[in-house]
Amino acid sequence: MRLRMRWWKVLGLAGLAGVAATGVVIARAERRRRAYTPEEIRERLRARHAEANSHGD
Known part of the structure; x- marks a missing residue:
């Protein structure tokens, strides 16, 4: 259970x-x-x- 809480904390800090x-x-x-x-x-x-117009021709 304790390990799972650590993972959530790590993911939360990474998100922040x-x-x-x-x-x-x-x-x-x-x-x-x-x-x-x-x-x-x-x-x-x-x-x-000007560049757009020159490419359009």
């Missing part, structure tokens, strides 16, 4: 670590996304639009 790691990854991506200036975003969108 996974949730925390996912949160860190999402926070980093959000920080990176927000680091662009509006002009940089416009330039990137225009470049992607």
Whole structure:
């Protein structure tokens, strides 16, 4: 019985670590996304639009 409780604790801690790691990854991506200036975003969108149109021909 005691061994079974340990496994549940280990699984619970692993789950918590996974949730925390996912949160860190999402926070980093959000920080990176927000680091662009509006002009940089416009330039990137225009470049992607031009590239998409050139592949469509």
